[in-house]
Amino acid sequence: MRKQDNEHNIDEADIREARAKFLNHVFDEKTFTFTAEQFADYAIACGETASCYTDPKHPDFQASPGFPCSLHPSQRMPDGYPRFNGLGMDAGKAITVYQPIRPGVTLTGRTHIHDIYTKSGRSGRMVFSLIRMDIYDGENLLSSADTSIVIRERPAA
Amino acid sequence: MILDLHAHSIKSDDGRAKVSNYVQWIKTRGLPIDGFVLTEHRQFDFESDYSDMARESGLVILKGSEVETEYGHVLVFGVTESLTQSLDFTNIRLALKDVLKAADDHGAIAIPCHPGRPRVGMAAHIETYGIPAGVGIVETFNGGSRENEDEIAQVMASAQGYRGIGGSDAHIVSHIGRCATRFEDSIRNETELVISLRSGRFEAITYRNAAA
Numbered sequence: 001m002r003k004q005d006n007e008h009n010i011d012e013a014d015i016r017e018a019r020a021k022f023l024n025h026v027f028d029e030k031t032f033t034f035t036a037e038q039f040a041d042y043a044i045a046c047g048e049t050a051s052c053y054t055d056p057k058h059p060d061f062q063a064s065p066g067f068p069c070s071l072h073p074s075q076r077m078p079d080g081y082p083r084f085n086g087l088g089m090d091a092g093k094a095i096t097v098y099q100p101i102r103p104g105v106t107l108t109g110r111t112h113i114h115d116i117y118t119k120s121g122r123s124g125r126m127v128f129s130l131i132r133m134d135i136y137d138g139e140n141l142l143s144s145a146d147t148s149i150v151i152r153e154r155p156a157a
Numbered sequence: 158m159i160l161d162l163h164a165h166s167i168k169s170d171d172g173r174a175k176v177s178n179y180v181q182w183i184k185t186r187g188l189p190i191d192g193f194v195l196t197e198h199r200q201f202d203f204e205s206d207y208s209d210m211a212r213e214s215g216l217v218i219l220k221g222s223e224v225e226t227e228y229g230h231v232l233v234f235g236v237t238e239s240l241t242q243s244l245d246f247t248n249i250r251l252a253l254k255d256v257l258k259a260a261d262d263h264g265a266i267a268i269p270c271h272p273g274r275p276r277v278g279m280a281a282h283i284e285t286y287g288i289p290a291g292v293g294i295v296e297t298f299n300g301g302s303r304e305n306e307d308e309i310a311q312v313m314a315s316a317q318g319y320r321g322i323g324g325s326d327a328h329i330v331s332h333i334g335r336c337a338t339r340f341e342d343s344i345r346n347e348t349e350l351v352i353s354l355r356s357g358r359f360e361a362i363t364y365r366n367a368a369a
Contacts, residue, residue, distance in 0.1 A: 012248065012249070012250055117170075117199075117247065118249045119170070119198065119199065119225070119249060120225050120229075120230075120249050120276065120277050121276070121277060122274060122275055122276055122277060123276070124276055125249065128170070
């Protein structure tokens, strides 16, 4: 199969170049607004039982901490991001909560590449891309949602 | 004194254990170790200070690093700021000879870990690169080893005359202390750890076959 122009094997020089070019540049901005019912449905579906997440009548009602994991940018990766030749997988999520997310508020998700790094393991060499969506209410940072994508280098034929 | 020389906390990208939880586990389970060394992947954790936790728990909590070379992964003990300036710990293609030399130049010591492991263990690369010069100690008991990986490490160590250390390679709380190293000396800090490792007065031990 012919490789795409920007698809290639993992090379440390490529990693350094990608870090210099892509780290910490916001490549996507998207707005969201959610109702209290949507927050409550999400929390209940996740097995949450605390009423501040499941009961819209609760005086401190807010989105459950994991909610930002369900938000996706319009664009998954920045334009021109290298396509490392290998097997891609989701490498996990992480959430940092700064302030509660309230219903009916216009949220802005700004997404950037937060880290690119390599490691080696039993299964070979891997490149990790950590994509971070910072969620704002106006200028207030409410939460950061990280998604890690790993590309495992395709074993030599 | 018995120390687990190979553990990862949440400071490592794949570590899932807080240091406080390791301490809690060791104390509540009464594990027969006196402490552990945090060997975070591809970095040295300068910012964390576990001295209060160590004092309160009575455990020795030290810091080292695990770096990556063409011969696989290598533990570094006695890391200093000058060592991290002379060696890019984030580079996964370090040359083992450079790691050994830099460690020696800066009062540290470098020890290949899980040498029997495919791809990231030293034994897997000897056919390609030959026997590396300067290695005197390898990890012969690793708590994360599968199948015969430790046996490969021990056979290699025996053939090459290497001394062996043990470490759990814990990434989760319940794996701490699975393997360790028994020292003749008392060790209170990283400098004393390096001195004891250089002295050769230690042996690798495993608790993997002990009742849970």
